[in-house]
Amino acid sequence: xxxxxxxxxxxxxxxxxxxxxxxxxxxxxxxxxxxxxxxxxxxxxxxxxxxxxxxxxxxxxxxxxxxxxxxxxxxxxxxxxxxxxxxxxxxxxxxxxxxxxxxxxxxxxxxxxxxxxxxxxxxxxxxxxxxxxxxxxxxxxxxxxxxxxxxxxxxxxxxxxxxxxxxxxxxxxxxxxxxxxxxxxxxxxxxxxxxxxxxxxxxxxxxxxxxxxxxxxxxxxxxxxxxxxxxxxxxxxxxxxxxxxxxxxxxxxxxxxxxxxxxxxxxxxxxxxxxxxxxxxxxxxxxxxxxxxxxx
Amino acid sequence: xxxxxxxxxxxxxxxxxxxxxxxxxxxxxxxxxxxxxxxxxxxxxxxxxxxxxxxxxxxxxxxxxxxxxxxxxxxxxxxxxxxxxxxxxxxxxxxxxxxxxxxxxxxxxxxxxxxxxxxxxxxxxxxxxxxxxxxxxxxxxxxxxxxxxxxxxxxxxxxxxxxxxxxxxxxxxxxxxxxxxxxxxxxxxxxxxxxxxxxxxxxxxxxxxxxxxxxxxxxxxxxxxxxxxxxxxxxxxxxxxxxxxxxxxxxxxxxxxxxxxxxx
Numbered sequence: 001x002x003x004x005x006x007x008x009x010x011x012x013x014x015x016x017x018x019x020x021x022x023x024x025x026x027x028x029x030x031x032x033x034x035x036x037x038x039x040x041x042x043x044x045x046x047x048x049x050x051x052x053x054x055x056x057x058x059x060x061x062x063x064x065x066x067x068x069x070x071x072x073x074x075x076x077x078x079x080x081x082x083x084x085x086x087x088x089x090x091x092x093x094x095x096x097x098x099x100x101x102x103x104x105x106x107x108x109x110x111x112x113x114x115x116x117x118x119x120x121x122x123x124x125x126x127x128x129x130x131x132x133x134x135x136x137x138x139x140x141x142x143x144x145x146x147x148x149x150x151x152x153x154x155x156x157x158x159x160x161x162x163x164x165x166x167x168x169x170x171x172x173x174x175x176x177x178x179x180x181x182x183x184x185x186x187x188x189x190x191x192x193x194x195x196x197x198x199x200x201x202x203x204x205x206x207x208x209x210x211x212x213x214x215x216x217x218x219x220x221x222x223x224x225x226x227x228x229x230x231x232x233x234x235x236x237x238x239x240x241x242x243x244x245x246x247x248x249x250x251x252x253x254x255x256x257x258x259x260x261x262x263x264x265x266x267x268x269x270x271x272x273x274x275x276x277x278x279x280x281x282x283x284x285x286x287x288x289x290x291x292x293x294x295x296x
Numbered sequence: 297x298x299x300x301x302x303x304x305x306x307x308x309x310x311x312x313x314x315x316x317x318x319x320x321x322x323x324x325x326x327x328x329x330x331x332x333x334x335x336x337x338x339x340x341x342x343x344x345x346x347x348x349x350x351x352x353x354x355x356x357x358x359x360x361x362x363x364x365x366x367x368x369x370x371x372x373x374x375x376x377x378x379x380x381x382x383x384x385x386x387x388x389x390x391x392x393x394x395x396x397x398x399x400x401x402x403x404x405x406x407x408x409x410x411x412x413x414x415x416x417x418x419x420x421x422x423x424x425x426x427x428x429x430x431x432x433x434x435x436x437x438x439x440x441x442x443x444x445x446x447x448x449x450x451x452x453x454x455x456x457x458x459x460x461x462x463x464x465x466x467x468x469x470x471x472x473x474x475x476x477x478x479x480x481x482x483x484x485x486x487x488x489x490x491x492x493x494x495x496x497x498x499x500x501x502x503x504x505x506x507x508x509x510x511x512x513x514x515x516x517x518x519x520x521x522x523x524x525x526x527x528x529x530x531x532x533x534x535x536x537x538x539x540x541x542x543x544x545x546x547x548x549x550x551x552x553x554x555x556x557x558x559x560x
Binding site for chain 1: 298306398399400401402404405406407408409412555557558560
């Protein structure tokens with residue numbers, strides 16, 4: 001069963017584009033990545049799912065029910081960590097978390113203490129005195145304290161140090177193993193790579209690809225770094241199947257998909273100073289998607 | 297209920313500060329009552345030199361400053377202003393608080409309907425206003441009552457004071473409505489001051505012109521203290537009109553709040 005079904009969802013702010021015709025599905029028990037550069041429409045999509053903004057077209061369903069009509073009921077089983085974490089400044093952390101817990105019938109107050117201890121969060125401090133990273137921790141605890149069936153994370157790792165990020169990922173994985181589905185939005189590919197099984201890629205408000213993480217990992221692209229002893233034309237390796245070709249200080253860098261012999265053909269005629277052939281990082285594969293039209 | 301308690305907790309202190317300000321204001325000026333009353337004739341002669349329009353605008357044509365209630369009514373106009381600014385500010389803050397502080401994604405992502413949020417916030421605001429009025433009325437009663445040698449009409453005193461809550465209801469409703477139609481309100485107090493004073497100036501203009509055409513524009517005219525003291529009774533059609541306008545404004549803001557896109 002799909003936990004989230006987004007069908008042709010659009011949002012315009014006056015004439016300004018928010019998102020256009022966004023569709024994707026998150027299956028039960030899956031960790032689903034949602035990736036794109038800043039301003040691509042990730043938060044807009046998520047905020048529409050939560051009923052914070054009203055779509056201009058299309059609809060979205062969570063647990064099979066309409067997000068707008070059944071919003072309050074659906075949200076009982078959602079844990080949401082917003083990208084910007086602001087709360088009522090005058091409150092103490094513990095009071096805010098108890099307030100948050102009071103909204104959910106399934107809240108376990110003991111979990112506030114467990115999670116805070118795990119994340120090293122001081123419950124007695126005032127929200128306004130907290131650093132960005134510590135506010136994020138408050139966000140994580142308030143998002144998880146009711147053991148939600150669906151966890152929505154919008155750029156969750158900003159402000160967290162690497163050690164804390166690791167703890168956070170473990171936490172999300174363990175929630176997932178206990179049955180929670182996760183929608184994980186980010187502009188950092190490596191973190192999505194670590195967690196997600198599938199990923200939707202959004203750019204300028206439009207979904208430009210939905211990929212299985214394993215196929216993406218096993219992409220047929222190879223990354224070449226070639227340094228030749230002689231000077232050749234900078235478009236020397238511009239063959240069909242070449243992408244992201246760069247020439248700098250006598251060294252070529254590019255991605256190539258296709259018959260490797262074509263490249264070998266080109267290099268064996270020259271003296272080679274350096275040659276590296278490797279699996280490209282996902283970052284580089286996605287670079288296509290990120291680049292504005294026409295520059296690919 | 298949890299939202300109501302939370303809202304009430306964060307707003308009640310401010311309500312009490314404003315109540316204290318109103319009470320201190322009355323206390324301070326009532327201390328001046330004996331010397332002014334003693335020389336009321338001199339004072340009135342002085343004021344009578346002002347043009348009639350200005351005296352009307354200041355609400356001192358029909359007021360007898362040598363009488364306890366007349367004097368109280370004269371200074372009460374300013375309490376009405378302070379109270380209205382508070383109500384407008386609180387009305388503006390309530391429904392715009394999350395948008396201003398960026399906590400929309402906290403509260404409105406909880407399993408509650410927008411209607412429940414708006415109802416809880418409005419109830420908290422009305423509770424604050426009610427508490428404020430009860431406290432102020434009690435304090436004012438004892439302050440005015442301290443001048444035992446001059447008796448006063450308690451029914452008229454009550455009716456003068458009742459205009460506070462009615463005017464506050466209007467401005468709270470107007471504040472809520474403004475909060476919902478505005479995209480984002482950065483600081484409620486300056487807006488509240490501006491709007492309340494515009495309505496007050498309208499009332500002064502209305503009194504100065506004295507032709508009654510502007511009478512229905514400003515709630516300050518509905519509950520004009522000099523008129524209440526003169527006639528000894530609140531005019532019911534104004535009470536009902538004010539109630540109607542306030543209800544419409546609050547209902548509209550509830551409807552609009554439910555359909556509003558909440559910026560992060």
